[in-house]
Amino acid sequence: MPSALPDGEPVPRDGSLPEPALATLGKQPFGWYVHVPYCATRCGYCDFNTYTAAELGGGASQAAYADQAIAEIRLARRVLGEVDLPAATVFFGGGTPTLLPARDLARILHAIRTEFGLAPDAEVTTEANPESVDPAYLAELRAAGFTRVSFGMQSAAEHVLRVLDRAHTPGRPERCVAEARAAGFEHVNLDLIYGTPGETDADWRRTLDAALGAGPDHVSAYALIVEDGTRLAARIRRGELPAPDDDALADRYLIAEETFGAAGLTWYEISNWALGDAARCRHNLLYWTGADWWGVGPGAHSHVGGTRWWNVKHPAAYARRLAAGASPAHAREVLGAEDRRVERILLQLRLAEGCPLAELTPAGLTAADRALAGGLLEPAAYRAGRAVLTLRGRLLADAVARDLTD
Structure with missing residues (x-):
């Protein structure tokens, strides 16, 4: 954290x-x-x-x-x-x-x-x-x-x-x-x-x-x-x-x-x-996989239904908030549909199951084609509609993810 x-x-x-x-x-x-x-x-x-x-x-x-x-x-x-x-x-x-x-x-x-x-x-x-x-x-x-x-x-x-x-x-x-x-x-x-x-x-x-x-x-x-x-x-x-x-x-x-x-x-x-x-x-x-969780404690992050929030950082401030009967949350953001789509790509691409190609925009699909040709994505998974990183792709995962989120 x-x-x-x-x-x-x-x-x-x-x-x-x-x-x-x-x-x-x-x-x-x-x-x-x-x-x-x-x-x-x-x-x-x-x-x-x-x-x-x-x-x-x-x-x-x-x-x-x-x-x-x-x-x-x-x-x-x-x-x-x-x-x-x-x-x-x-x-x-x-x-x-x-x-x-x-x-x-x-x-x-x-x-x-x-x-x-x-x-x-x-x-x-x-x-x-x-x-x-x-x-x-x-x-x-x-x-x-x-x-x-x-x-x-x-x-x-x-x-x-x-x-x-x-x-x-x-x-x-x-x-x-x-x-x-x-x-x-x-x-x-x-x-x-x-x-x-x-x-x-x-x-x-x-x-x-x-x-x-x-x-x-x-x-x-x-x-x-x-x-x-x-x-x-x-x-x-x-x-x-x-x-x-x-x-x-x-x-x-x-x-x-x-x-x-x-x-x-x-x-x-x-x-x-x-x-x-x-x-x-x-x-x-x-x-x-983008599910829901509640984070307890100073600085902890939570996510429920596209709303993400994070608690105050210092244990003393956290204790004061709770003692006063108030939420310890410091701030939050409500994720839009595009933010959530990009996060799904970034996170799912890290998994062995990969990311559905249906999540990608036309520009993202073009980038995926390049990644496939460059040996960064698994051909069999690609034919089945998923972007799955090869071993070489895992070494370059951040760059591949950036390209696919275009």
Whole structure:
């Protein structure tokens, strides 16, 4: 969750939504994102809306956060009315959600279950820093109804972790996978980052081997992005570290695809691989397919029926709004038909199922023909009416998407 908030139109004090947005409720899956904006330390590459104890200041505390999140869930029930909206997915992200006691995460999940219900097969995920959990903590989460856990591994190379300012020790994420399995979690993800300054192909291969050796059924692998305002950006600007190299990033992606494929994991989104359909992250698929979700917490974004809004950024401001009985929303935008069409193309093109050619304008279809001729789209899918990226197309996905949204 990026730290910068966009501009938008004001949100009513009670958080009420336009009638056209409410009219679509219940017609597609509904999910919840719970943002926990706390970290023990700030990673050098991170620009998310998170706070260490030293950065938090007055007016907010980790101890009070669960009650504040529950207050927003109850506000959501008032805003969305009595329509039946059992949660298909719930995702706790951050920050480090597992800095909170497991009972606090359980209480927040219980509030969602009480106010809205959970679908019988609901996917309930939390992100976790490997150093912030132990077997007892994981067992408590599983007993509370969590079904999936995502550990931030990033790398198996100690020197790479140092550049990223990651606090965990190499080998700990792999042990976490075993602990999660022992606690009863069927679905476990490891998050990886490639392209860190100083990382070699050998480092990356060692990371992939370590991750797969741990036995997760899902792996996310993201190219390092140097965000303005981070310590990593400052170090690169001063010449202490080299900037990530585009050719090296492409090579690492190809290595990942080959390694994951050999282990039986297949891509279903550009940066995500799963061991079968059941292992796919259904919460993220909810985002990528344009469904509805409510984002709880400071800076969290929500989307219902073409209306998107985002909460105030700082935990203290968030707490004050809720204490006053007001919506914590900072601003919102109502997406027009063309905005929604462009978003569908941008998001669906990232998926293995691709984007329907029917979404494209004549100019977009012409661009798709060029992409097909250039080996960036799969011919068989194209004949079936869908734009699906080839492996080479995935390496150039942003450029292909820009052309297809003309």
